[in-house]
Amino acid sequence: MANYKNIKGFSIQYLDSDPPNPIEGQIWFNSTSGTFKGAEAGGVAAGTWSSGGNLNTAGYYRAYNGTQTASMVVGGEPGTLTAVEQYDGSSWSEMTENGTAKAQAGGAGIATAGLFFGGKTPANDALTQTEYWNGSAWTEQNDLNAGRHALGGCGTTYNAAFAVGGYNGSSNFDNSEIFNGTSWTEVGDLNTASAYLSVFGTTTAAIRAGSASGSLNQVESWNGTSWTETTEMNQGRYGAGASGISTDGLFFGGIEPTQSSKTESWNGSAWTELNDMGTARYGVAGTMSSSSATLATGGFTPVTTATEEWTVPEVVINTLTTS
Numbered sequence: 595m596a597n598y599k600n601i602k603g604f605s606i607q608y609l610d611s612d613p614p615n616p617i618e619g620q621i622w623f624n625s626t627s628g629t630f631k632g633a634e635a636g637g638v639a640a641g642t643w644s645s646g647g648n649l650n651t652a653g654y655y656r657a658y659n660g661t662q663t664a665s666m667v668v669g670g671e672p673g674t675l676t677a678v679e680q681y682d683g684s685s686w687s688e689m690t691e692n693g694t695a696k697a698q699a700g701g702a703g704i705a706t707a708g709l710f711f712g713g714k715t716p717a718n719d720a721l722t723q724t725e726y727w728n729g730s731a732w733t734e735q736n737d738l739n740a741g742r743h744a745l746g747g748c749g750t751t752y753n754a755a756f757a758v759g760g761y762n763g764s765s766n767f768d769n770s771e772i773f774n775g776t777s778w779t780e781v782g783d784l785n786t787a788s789a790y791l792s793v794f795g796t797t798t799a800a801i802r803a804g805s806a807s808g809s810l811n812q813v814e815s816w817n818g819t820s821w822t823e824t825t826e827m828n829q830g831r832y833g834a835g836a837s838g839i840s841t842d843g844l845f846f847g848g849i850e851p852t853q854s855s856k857t858e859s860w861n862g863s864a865w866t867e868l869n870d871m872g873t874a875r876y877g878v879a880g881t882m883s884s885s886s887a888t889l890a891t892g893g894f895t896p897v898t899t900a901t902e903e904w905t906v907p908e909v910v911i912n913t914l915t916t917s
Contacts, residue, residue: 606630618909630914636907638842638859638885643871646889646901647685651677654877654894655833657699657710657747661883662903664705666727667891669696671877674716680705681889681901692725692732698790700747702755702773702882703727709735709752709773712760714743720762724773726752736777740769746793746802748836749773750882754797756816759805761789766807770821772797782820786812792836792845794880799840801860804848806832813865815840827865829856835880837888844885844904846871847878853895857904859885873900 607613607622616622616633623630649667656670663683669675674697679686692710699713699721706729713721722737742760745767749755753775760767766787771778788805795801798818805812810830814821827845834848841862848854855874858865875893886906892898 612911616909616911621914627913631911632914633909633911636910638844638906639866639868640910641857641859641886641904641906642869643857643890643902643904645872646903647681648901649679649686649892649899650688651675651679652897652899653677653892654875654897655698655744656877656879656892657696657701657713658879658891659701659703659708659710659882660705661881662887662889665881665889665891666701666705666708667879668692668701668710669699669713670892671697672897673697674714681891686901690731692727693734694721694723694725696721696723696743698743698745700745700755700757702747702749703752704750704882705729707752709749709755711747711755711757711773712738712742712745714763718763720760724778735773738778739771739780740767742767742769742789744789744791744806746788746791748793748795748800748882749797756793756795756797756800758793758800758802759784759788759791766805770816782816784821785814785823788812790832792832792834792848792880794836794838794843794845794882795840801840801843803827803836803845803860804830804832804834810850813860825864827858828867829854829858831856831876833876833878835878835888835890835893837880837883838885842885844880844888846880846890846904847875847893849876853893871902873898873902875900 745760
């Protein structure tokens with residue numbers, strides 16, 4: 595007769611506390627709580643937010659790039675800020691300021707090779723400016739074809755950056771542009787002109803979600819050539835943070851109509867509500883990394899220095915019952 599050890603490869607243990615690194619499928623008896631417990635697969639549905647290191651300078655609508663352990667934020671409001679900061683996985687450090695004070699710009703790339711583009715000046719002038727960060731210094735690159743702020747930016751490398759939508763001071767944009775390391779090229783337009791939108795993915799496969807105009811929960815998918823409307827979010831909002839790829843993304847915070855703590859994941863076809871952020875806010879910065887490890891940085895709650903880290907566990911511990 596098959597027993598549990600033969601099926602799962604180990605026997606049920608008798609422990610006075612839960613094991614620190616349980617294996618999926620492992621079952622044990624916790625003598626302290628007097629309960630049987632088991633480890634099941636984790637995944638994005640079990641993801642949670644926890645506190646990270648605070649920014650040195652509070653700000654919102656900051657351009658961003660990088661990963662959870664090596665991220666960068668540039669400019670932002672109020673003001674407009676000239677502050678540039680870099681995250682090492684636990685704390686933020688001030689870096690060399692970029693050439694032009696700006697807010698509501700787009701970002702792409704990594705913390706040692708990043709691109710930042712568009713945005714607005716303290717006088718609310720829409721910018722075409724593009725700046726490249728090599729890890730120690732800033733260099734101006736060829737301008738966007740259309741100046742705008744409140745745009746969406748994404749791309750895991752600086753030489754494949756995506757600028758989407760935005761606002762030029764009088765109207766919203768449906769314009770999309772791709773940077774190839776040298777210059778910007780206009781590509782397929784959004785179906786709906788949008789500002790204060792969020793974008794995640796790459797120049798060949800991306801998702802645009804939310805907008806300050808039209809339907810707040812509208813979502814469009816980019817296939818490298820054109821945009822197509824797809825499944826709407828559960829809760830429409832704008833000014834949110836985002837990260838991930840076109841089939842595995844995360845969308846968090848924003849305005850709906852007040853600042854939100856909501857988090858939703860995208861699996862390529864549907865949206866799922868997940869655990870909320872600890873602090874509701876809009877104008878929050880994300881990262882270019884996967885949906886399993888990102889940051890929510892800064893934002894307006896009012897204006898804050900708070901950083902939260904999103905973590906997805908490989909396994910979760912559950913108390914076993916007879917029901």
